[in-house]
Amino acid sequence: MHAFLKKTMSVHVQNSRMTTAKLRQMKANGEKIAMLTSYDFTLASLVDEAGIDILLVGDSASNIVCGNQYTLPITVDEMIFLTKGVVRAAQHALVVSDMPFGSYQVSEEEAVRNAIKILKESGCDAVKLEGGEEILPAIRHMVQAGVPVMGHLGLTPQSVNQFGGYGLRAKEEAEAEKLLHDAQLLDEAGCFSIVLEKIPAALAARVTKAVSCPVIGIGAGNQCDGQVLVLHDMLGMNQGFKPKFLRHFAKLADVIKGAVGDYIDAVKESSFPSEEESY
Numbered sequence: 001m002h003a004f005l006k007k008t009m010s011v012h013v014q015n016s017r018m019t020t021a022k023l024r025q026m027k028a029n030g031e032k033i034a035m036l037t038s039y040d041f042t043l044a045s046l047v048d049e050a051g052i053d054i055l056l057v058g059d060s061a062s063n064i065v066c067g068n069q070y071t072l073p074i075t076v077d078e079m080i081f082l083t084k085g086v087v088r089a090a091q092h093a094l095v096v097s098d099m100p101f102g103s104y105q106v107s108e109e110e111a112v113r114n115a116i117k118i119l120k121e122s123g124c125d126a127v128k129l130e131g132g133e134e135i136l137p138a139i140r141h142m143v144q145a146g147v148p149v150m151g152h153l154g155l156t157p158q159s160v161n162q163f164g165g166y167g168l169r170a171k172e173e174a175e176a177e178k179l180l181h182d183a184q185l186l187d188e189a190g191c192f193s194i195v196l197e198k199i200p201a202a203l204a205a206r207v208t209k210a211v212s213c214p215v216i217g218i219g220a221g222n223q224c225d226g227q228v229l230v231l232h233d234m235l236g237m238n239q240g241f242k243p244k245f246l247r248h249f250a251k252l253a254d255v256i257k258g259a260v261g262d263y264i265d266a267v268k269e270s271s272f273p274s275e276e277e278s279y
């Protein structure tokens with residue numbers, strides 16, 4: 001290929017990629033941001049082709065991919081392994097990888113070291129971590145080191161044992177005020193975006209207005225700058241899970257079980273493979 005053409009094409013590819021600056025611009029323009037989780041190349045390719053703005057390799061992989069009850073067991077190396085596949089799939093979306101429990105709480109230095117490891121080894125664009133004021137020093141160090149950071153407040157599943165469950169957060173005045181304060185601190189520390197999970201819609205709307213960075217909600221009403229859902233949940237693959245905030249945009253569990261049932265029948269009755277499907 002001609003060198004000029006190659007350069008033009010690579011510039012075009014780079015320009016079509018989502019960036020943290022474009023996300024800020026979207027907030028300024030009032031254009032909503034769509035984010036979904038992904039954990040593997042094949043599904044991430046489809047989600048990216050469909051035009052998603054942000055692909056989150058969530059530590060919900062611990063539940064969705066590994067079948068654990070909690071997000072706590074997943075490791076940095078496991079997150080890197082999954083994130084690599086999603087990065088290879090992403091032609092347009094910004095790829096964010098969750099920092100797993102224990103990878104940023106011990107010390108600021110360890111937090112920065114792990115964030116850089118995730119960025120370098122997986123090739124993702126940014127990391128996400130859960131918490132407010134208590135992890136602010138780690139966030140400041142990461143931002144200073146050039147790591148784009150997405151915050152996460154409200155229901156933070158890595159703290160499930162502290163909360164004692166997955167209920168609605170910040171219902172009471174004191175917790176709501178702390179959350180608003182935390183969001184302002186994360187914004188000032190340079191987070192390029194903040195996820196708000198399972199909090200009252202009115203509080204999420206206040207936070208969204210109070211911070212300069214884009215706010216992405218899950219179970220946080222529709223006044224946020226964008227929305228995120230777990231891909232397998234919104235595709236209706238995770239049958240037992242239907243909290244109030246979740247909408248099933250498809251019923252893939254039925255589609256998959258139907259197709260697998262048809263395959264089993266075809267094998268059992270020897271109608272698969274047919275002559276046309278044989279060599």
Ligand code: KIV
Binds near residue numbers: 037057195
């Ligand atoms: O791990 C995850 O999937 C998340 C989203 C629910 C925001 O953190």
